[in-house]
Amino acid sequence: MKLFLKTVLVLGMLVLAAGCASEQTLIEPPSESTLGDQNYGQSPALNKNVAPQDTASTVTISDTLTFSDALSKALLENPRLQSYGWQVRAKEAERLQASLLPNPRLQAEMENVGGSGPFEGLDNREITIRLGQKILLGADRLKAKRLAGYNRQLAGWDYETQRLDVLTGVTQAYISALEAQQQWNQQQALVTLAEELFHSISAQVDAGKVSPIAATRAKVELSRVRIDLKNARSTFETARSNLASFWGNKQPAFEGLAGTLAKTDSLPAYSSLAQYISRNPDVARWATEMQQRESRLALERAKGIPDPTISGGYKRFEDVGAEAAVVGISIPLPLFDRNQGDIKAAKYQIWRGRSQRQAAVTEVTRALQEAYNRLQASYQELQQLQEEVLPGAQSAFKGIQSGYRQGKFDYLEVLDAQRTLFTSRTRYIQALAEYNRAVAEIERLIGTPLSDIPSN
Template identity: 70%
Template sequence: MKLFAPLLALGMLVLAAGCATEETLIEPPSESTLGDQTYEASLALNQNVNPLDTASRVTISDTLTFSDALSKALLENPRLQSYGWQVRVKEAERIQASLLPNPRLNAEMENFGGTGPFEGYDGREVTVKLGQKILLGADRLKRKRLADATKKLAGWDYEAQRLDVLTGVTKAYISALEAQRQWQQQKELVDVAQNLYDSITAQVEAGKVSKLAQIKAQVELSRAKIDLENARNQWESARSSLASYWGSEQPEFKQLKGQLSMPSAVPAYAKVQAYIQRNPDIARWATELQQRESALDLAQARGIPDITVSGGYKRAEDLGASAAIVGVSIPLPFFDRNQGNIKAAKYELSREEAQREAAVSQTYKALQTAYNRLEAAANEVNQLQEQVLPGAQTAFEAAQTGYRQGKFDYLEVLDAQRTLFSTRTRYIRALAEYNRAVAEVERLIGTPLSEISAN
């Protein structure tokens, strides 16, 4: 007890000294970071914390809606879940970065079990010391700042991946709608070709047209059936591609609900371009540079030696006396001043600035390309809808009427039929391309086009 009491008091003083040194460096609680504001209330992120919770799961029926597809992908997309866990990892690393170094307890006994005056235990000396490292370079604060920036970057990565998933699901849903509509149209074409074949067959049997017309009609019907099977396979592939966004190997839905959106007025490029800073791939670079600056600050701080203060108690049995011990230990920075890591951190900061410029340039280039596709698709859809489709429909109806009246032969009907259905196919493809271009532009600016005035 005589040894323990003064040792405990001295140990408390050492710990207090270590804590007091850091206390003046602790920042007051800051405002919520971007990650806190955006992701803490996210069902998709919180699903990662308790993956067995099924309360927020989306049930897929035979008919899949667009909103259900988005919700299910956000909750169950495996890649997005991995980014959600990464946010949690960085939160835990931030906690670790804010911790003080542990005190070190050292105990030793000497001058015993030897010969002469050191024989036995009567001449032994017992020393117990407690040491605490004091971070003179504010390492703890700067580690915390670096961990904060790293956590924010994880939040930006999550946001970018979330938008990638939303955009991917949107484009996959559009492609699936396109495939479903093309398949339905091909069924209609098979019906039209079958009716025409039946009509020609009846006329051949009546002796009104040659057998050659029937053969040509049979070839056209067979070709339409082959195209129908191809369209069905494309629909199956589109279903599987869409279902893969929530980790499903076998699509549960049988059909999609919804229609491809018609083009609306496209805002001027200058107005669209003004929103590009909302793109998380661009917005994250401010945090990226902040992280590199924090890493440089920490490297510089680690170049300052940290001292270790210690205190303890020593007991000399042969003298029957005890004494206190205090000490200070500090590395002498003759050779290692962390100069290599400091230079590397500076170079890394310069590299990040160059990468930021490259990323911004690449995003502007991608936006210009996507915007050009958007304008081209919108123009094509409008032209097909207003001029080409009505003309093809009128020509097909006129050819059918004329054929029944004996004014046109089979080849003219066949030509009008091919023109009509190839135009419909092109129209559906252009409409889907327009919707995919809208999704791509919105991903690049992080903003719905509907929020941007076209005037």
């Protein structure tokens, strides 16, 4: 029995030695990733996304929705963003699994039983108990743990990319809803003006000052602008629903939006924006991506090194009443499979990654140039509308409206001036919305607020 206890002690030491051999020190290179745990691991939005039962962090929507509430609501409750939050946690769990040692194996055998002659019965039985442990000579566990760590960082980059996509989508949807709200309000003002003009002309018709045809034309115009008002209301309702969908609501709980559309006094040069392309998560993630692929190659090379299994145990010889220790080692012979296929595949993925990284930079650069062109065009249009078109249309409408009361102009001239003014205002709101949507897209592409970049 003493031999059995000694054998168990030796086996325990062998298992411990196997663990130490697998835990040899490896100097891991510092990550070039700019997105670490401090950015997404402790994110309130991420914590909320992986713990939906926690109701401490909620955003209550009032009748008038503010931009900040819309952003907060989407970050906390966007279903797609929540799925990326769970993906981060899943990768963290995989890293935990990769850090575990392989389990020891316990084996028990009984020989020389149930036979014939001297081996009949149990008198000549031999009992063997073995405990085996695989030794990871290639430090597979540490390399697998390092690879899992990079996979976790990449999941963080995926979350950050989706977070910016959600923020950009909410921003653009809010801009579109605000545009639709302003167009609807303007259309209401146009209907009020058309009604006043119709009542004025009807009174003049009753007084015999103008032909009844003028009243008919005014009524037709009033019907048309009322139709446009209904269409504007429908567009606003669609924009509200689209905005509410970012936090999973089928029916928006708000009635209107707070805020106005505005533009900056000047624009930064394109060259200034291009310097920030490296902050785009689609580009910045490639530093971690390449480290992950290098780590994959290191792990595949380690798998090509045979991992021996050492074993030891206790054996009982029943026929002579003796006991003995049993030790052994098992080594796979790498005659055919040296993991050469997976090693080559890992190398090819590294070479592919270099091309993919360059393609990502090229795509972001193209998209940034396109968005900047739209930004410039809408900015120049706004400048011209503000400085020339709107003041001129407003002045002409007031002049013709005043002259109409004095009998200097007829109804058609008033109607033409009215249409010109409101068409110009409509275009101004559209240009403002296009400008702000372009700003949101550029900020997504450079990962930086446009207000932080010096203007020309």
